[in-house]
Amino acid sequence: MPDKEIQSSFSPPDARSWLEYSWKIQQETQAYKLALETNNAMGLYQVGKFFGQVLAAHGQKQEGLAVLQRAYDIGKSAGLSGYEQIGEMIKQLQ
Numbered sequence: 001m002p003d004k005e006i007q008s009s010f011s012p013p014d015a016r017s018w019l020e021y022s023w024k025i026q027q028e029t030q031a032y033k034l035a036l037e038t039n040n041a042m043g044l045y046q047v048g049k050f051f052g053q054v055l056a057a058h059g060q061k062q063e064g065l066a067v068l069q070r071a072y073d074i075g076k077s078a079g080l081s082g083y084e085q086i087g088e089m090i091k092q093l094q
Contacts, residue, residue: 018050027056032067045074056093065093 028051035043048071056064068090076082 024044041074041078045071045080045083049068049082050073052086053089061093065090066091 028047031043031047032051034040035047048067052064052067052071054064055061055067069088072083072086072090074080074088
């Protein structure tokens with residue numbers, strides 16, 4: 001069961017959307033794994049923003065924080081827009 005603070009962002013409203021949601025999570029998992037394997041910084045940043053939140057919301061808080069921290073570090077060092085929001089997510093989860 002997702003944590004209540006993050007649940008609203010990631011809980012599908014009905015059974016039909018659950019299939020779409022589940023498929024999206026599988027795609028994000030594969031995309032993040034590929035970004036790690038290829039050391040693709042932009043992929044780690046873009047996918048990590050979402051994937052880290054999902055991990056944390058579904059009981060894998062430490063793993064989610066690690067993914068978000070990596071995305072934050074990449075975004076900050078590259079000057080990408082939105083890295084500040086990732087920092088806020090990290091603060092909320094700590």
